[in-house]
Each structure stands twice: as C-alpha cells, then as structure tokens.
Amino acid sequence: MRHFLTLRDFNKDEILAIIDLALQIKQEWHNQTQPLYLERKTLGMVFEKSSTRTRVSFEAGIYQLGGMGIFLSNKDIQLGRGEPIKDTARVVSSMLDMIMMRTSEHSRIEEFAQYSSVPVINGLSDDYHPVQLMADYMTMVECGIALPHASRFYPSNPQKPIVAYIGDGNNMAHSWLWLCAKLGFELRIASPKGYEPKAQILEQALQEATKSGARIHISDDIHAAVQGANVVTTDTWASMGQEDQKKERQEAFKCYCVDSATMALAHKDAIFLHCLPAYRGQEVSEEVLEGAQSRVFLEAQNRLHAQKGIMVWLQRQNTR
Numbered sequence: 001m002r003h004f005l006t007l008r009d010f011n012k013d014e015i016l017a018i019i020d021l022a023l024q025i026k027q028e029w030h031n032q033t034q035p036l037y038l039e040r041k042t043l044g045m046v047f048e049k050s051s052t053r054t055r056v057s058f059e060a061g062i063y064q065l066g067g068m069g070i071f072l073s074n075k076d077i078q079l080g081r082g083e084p085i086k087d088t089a090r091v092v093s094s095m096l097d098m099i100m101m102r103t104s105e106h107s108r109i110e111e112f113a114q115y116s117s118v119p120v121i122n123g124l125s126d127d128y129h130p131v132q133l134m135a136d137y138m139t140m141v142e143c144g145i146a147l148p149h150a151s152r153f154y155p156s157n158p159q160k161p162i163v164a165y166i167g168d169g170n171n172m173a174h175s176w177l178w179l180c181a182k183l184g185f186e187l188r189i190a191s192p193k194g195y196e197p198k199a200q201i202l203e204q205a206l207q208e209a210t211k212s213g214a215r216i217h218i219s220d221d222i223h224a225a226v227q228g229a230n231v232v233t234t235d236t237w238a239s240m241g242q243e244d245q246k247k248e249r250q251e252a253f254k255c256y257c258v259d260s261a262t263m264a265l266a267h268k269d270a271i272f273l274h275c276l277p278a279y280r281g282q283e284v285s286e287e288v289l290e291g292a293q294s295r296v297f298l299e300a301q302n303r304l305h306a307q308k309g310i311m312v313w314l315q316r317q318n319t320r
Helices: 012-031 053-064 085-093 106-115 130-142 171-183 199-212 222-226 243-252 296-317
Strands: 042-047 068-073 098-102 120-124 162-166 186-190 215-219 231-234 271-274
Touching: 012 130, 012 171, 012 296, 042 053, 042 085, 053 068, 053 098, 053 120, 053 296, 085 106, 098 106, 098 296, 106 120, 120 130, 120 296, 130 171, 130 271, 130 296, 162 171, 162 222, 171 186, 171 199, 171 215, 186 222, 199 215, 215 222, 271 296
Parallel strands: 042 068, 042 098, 098 120, 162 186, 162 231, 186 215, 231 271
Antiparallel strands: none
C-alpha cells in the first residue's frame, strides 16, 4: 500500500512523475478534456485541524475527477470522542477508496495509515505538509524555475532553483528540506535562533542530500539566505495550535518580514511563494504579497491540481 504521508517516502522520479501528472490534469481541465480518472470513487476527508484551501481543493478535486468527498470533522466522528485511531482507520477505510487526514501529531496519521486498507494522504501534520510542497514545485515549474532533466512540461533551459525559506522551522520548512534533498537543488533556511527545523529531520534530510547533490544551509541570516535566490518563500509565524505563543513569536520574528528590500536581494526574476493564510505586515509585506513577483494565488490554485495528481497516482499505484 502506497500512502502520501511525507516526501521522504518517495524518490525523485516518483515526485516528478506526480508533478507531471498534475500538470497534465490541469491542462486537461482547462481544455475541458479531463477524463473522470476517479469515477465513482469516494474520498474521506478527516479534519482534526480546520482549513480553507485543503478542504476546498480536495473536495473540488475529487468531484472534478468523477468521485465524491465526505467531510469528517472531530465533531462528526468517534475519533473526536476518544475512539482509538486504529479502530476508526479500519472501519472508515473499509467503506472508502481513499482518505485524506489533516491532524496534529504526525504519529497520528502514521498510525491511521498503518491500519487503513486504502491510501492515506497527509493534508497537514505538525511535522509535514507534503501536498503544499507539490503545489509549490508545480508553480515553480510553470514559472520556469525547475530542474533541467525531469519533466516534459519544463521549459527548454531552466536552471536548478535556489530556494530561500524565511521563518519558522515548522512543517513547511521540514517539507522543503525533503523536497530539496530528493530533487537535488539548493535550499537556504533562515530562522531565528531557537526556531530552527527539528534536528532529527534536518539530519535525515542532510544524509539524503549527499546522494542527490542537494545543498542545504541553515542560519539566522535572512539577507544571506535571500541573496541571489530565485524562489523566496515564508509561512506564518504562529501556526494553528500556537496561538498562545503569538506575542512571543512576533517578537522573535520581527526582523524576518519579507518586504521589498528583502526581495531586492533575490534574483531579478525571483518569485515569492506563501502557503497562506498570510498576515500582511508580519511575515510578508502587503507590497510583496500583492506585487509583480508574487505567485501565491497561482500557488493556491495549484493545490487543486497537484492533489488531483496525487490522488490519481495513488489510485494507479495501488491497483496494479
């Protein structure tokens, strides 16, 4: 059984194959030629953490593929009332064709997948947000910033990207680490001291990077990270569940706002990405978010098509 829990579980060719499939499906959708790849299939969507983009993109995505989605919040299922994860996983998976789960501790989705009889997709956990990274890389491909030998959708002469991630060493930073380590590009993470990526995840990604030729740099220097980068990305300073740390984090991150002066240090053709929601005037300025280099709303739309690619790929892998 192939699940989609973290990019660590995939090799370079598989990641790029999913991106290719997502780009193909997006093209088919716009041309009104997309087949119903998942006709009569049912996706269960388990939300222990709420979301705008994750719910809309998965629900619309499965519908566009010919199937249907069932929204399941903590209030709707016994999992929110103390039923063991393994019991919920075995029962729910016996009635569905695929499950997306958005949760807190990553161990919860790992246990759910262990007992599920159908593919499980990580819609977000505290440690990883892999579906977002697929949309991010898909956006980079469409903007001409991609690896030179992977996809038939790539432009003829792209460059290896240099990605600068500014801010909290959270699930987004961890997912960037694994995408970089698998695909072999350069990643620079700038975080305040004490807010770096988890040491164990960083160490594992660095070991993988030795195989792919990836370059990973961790520092607290935002200017050094952005210098010459052709992708600049960030995330909110206080993620869901960290509301009680908001004031403390605002003080720690106050020098980590991506503004016009910061973007001026990047490559002249650099793009800005953000997984949203964005807090203008904190991690990013209004002028950058709404500026000519911003691709955040293309990136957000690509969640729909990237996730359709993931679902179709998983269905194919698990029915061979």
